[in-house]
Amino acid sequence: MKSIQELEEIRKRTLDRVNQRTDRTTTRIVVGMATCGIAAGARPVLLAIMEEVEKLGLSDVTVAQTGCIGLCKMEPIVEVIRPGEKKVTYVKMDADKARRIVNEHVVGGKVVDEYTLHIVQGKMLNDYKVEKE
Amino acid sequence: MREISLHLMDIIDNSITANATLIELYIKIDTNKNKIVITIKDNGKGIDKEMLKNITDPFVTSRTTRKVGLGLSLFQSTCQRCNGDLKVDSEVGVGTVVTADMEFENIDRPPLGKIEETIVSVLLTPSIDFYYKHTFNEKEFEFDTREVKRILETDDLNSPEILIWIRDYIKENLMELMGGASL
Numbered sequence: 475m476k477s478i479q480e481l482e483e484i485r486k487r488t489l490d491r492v493n494q495r496t497d498r499t500t501t502r503i504v505v506g507m508a509t510c511g512i513a514a515g516a517r518p519v520l521l522a523i524m525e526e527v528e529k530l531g532l533s534d535v536t537v538a539q540t541g542c543i544g545l546c547k548m549e550p551i552v553e554v555i556r557p558g559e560k561k562v563t564y565v566k567m568d569a570d571k572a573r574r575i576v577n578e579h580v581v582g583g584k585v586v587d588e589y590t591l592h593i594v595q596g597k598m599l600n601d602y603k604v605e606k607e
Numbered sequence: 608m609r610e611i612s613l614h615l616m617d618i619i620d621n622s623i624t625a626n627a628t629l630i631e632l633y634i635k636i637d638t639n640k641n642k643i644v645i646t647i648k649d650n651g652k653g654i655d656k657e658m659l660k661n662i663t664d665p666f667v668t669s670r671t672t673r674k675v676g677l678g679l680s681l682f683q684s685t686c687q688r689c690n691g692d693l694k695v696d697s698e699v700g701v702g703t704v705v706t707a708d709m710e711f712e713n714i715d716r717p718p719l720g721k722i723e724e725t726i727v728s729v730l731l732t733p734s735i736d737f738y739y740k741h742t743f744n745e746k747e748f749e750f751d752t753r754e755v756k757r758i759l760e761t762d763d764l765n766s767p768e769i770l771i772w773i774r775d776y777i778k779e780n781l782m783e784l785m786g787g788a789s790l
Contacts, residue, residue, distance in 0.1 A: 475779045475780065475783060476772070476775055476776040476779050476780070478754065478755075478758065478776070479758075480772065480776075481755060481758040481759055481772070482758060484759065484768060484769060484772055485758065485759045485760060485761075487768070507616070507620065507728060508617075508620065509617050509677050509678050509681070512608070512613050512616055512617055513608060513613070517613070517616065517721070517724050517725070517728060518724075520728055520731075521724055521727070521728075521774075524727070524767045524770055524771060525767070525771060527767045528767035528768055528771050532767075536765065537731060537765070537767065538731055538765075539728055539731045539732070541620065541624070
C-alpha cells in the first residue's frame with residue numbers, strides 16, 4: 475500500500491520539472507466541471523486526460539478545470555489551447571475520445587475535427603457528418 | 608447524480624467559487640447507528656442570512672448567467688430520499704458548512720463512489736488546501752494537502768504525476784479502511 479513517504483521520491487523526480495514550468499508557454503487542457511458537466515460524465519474524462527498526460531510524460535501541458543461553459547447539452551466539454559493557436563472546443567466527450575485528443579491534438583498538433591463543436595445552419599451541433607454533406 | 612462523490616464535487620465547487628483557501632471534508636460512517644454523515648467546511652466568503660433562508664431552492668443562486676442553481680437542491684433531495692437531510696450554515700467573512708446525513712443501509716442511497724477522483728479534481732484549482740477525514744466505525748483515515756506540499760516542497764500540486772499518486776494513495780487507504788468493500 476502507498477505511504478506518504480513515497481512523496482519524497484516524487485519530489486526528487488519532479489522538482490526540476492516543476493521549477494522549470496513557471497515561465498514556459500504550455501498547452502492548456504480545460505474540462506468543464508459544473509453540475510452539468512459532472513452529471514454528463516466530466517470526471518472520467520478529466521482523469522483519462524490526466525492519466526494520458528502522465529503516461530506520455532508531457533511536462534509542458536497544464537490540465538485545468540472550469541465551471542459551466544454555458545452549453546450544458548454538449549457536456550462533457552474539453553477545451554484545448556495550444557500556445558499561439560486558437561482555442562479548440564470539443565463536445566460530448568468520453569474517456570476514449572479524450573485520450574485520442576491528447577495523442578492527436580496535444581502531442582501531434584492535429585485537431586480531431588469530428589469531436590469539435592460545429593455550427594450548422596445557425597445551430598450548434600456536434601455532428602461532423604451533417605456539415606460534410 | 609449516480610455517486611455521492613459526484614454530489615460532493617458539485618458542492619465543493621461552490622466553495623472554490625466562494626474563494627475558499629481551505630476546504631475540509633469529513634465522511635463519517637457508523638454502521639451501528641446506520642448513519643452516514645458528510646460535512647463540507649470552507650473558509651470562503653460565506654452566504655448572507657437572506658440568501659441562506661432559501662439556499663436549497665433550485666431557483667436561488669448567486670450566479671449571474673442564469674437563474675437556476677441545482678447543486679445543493681439535488682444533494683438535499685438525495686439525502687431526504689434516504690431519510691436524512693442537508694443543512695447549510697454560513698457566516699459572511701468566515702465560511703460555510705454543509706452537513707448532509709443519510710441512512711447508511713438504504714436502498715436509495717447512492718454508493719460513495721470515487722472520492723479520490725473528486726479530491727484530485729478539486730486539487731486542479733491553484734492554491735487550494737484540502738483536508739479529508741474518513742471515519743468508518745472506529746477506524747480513521749486522514750489526508751492533508753498541507754502535509755503533501757510540505758514534503759514535496761512545492762505549492763503547486765497540479766502535475767499529473769503527483770495527482771495520480773494522490774488518487775491511488777487515497778483509493779488504497781480507503782479500500783483498506785473499509786475492508787475492501789466498495790460502499
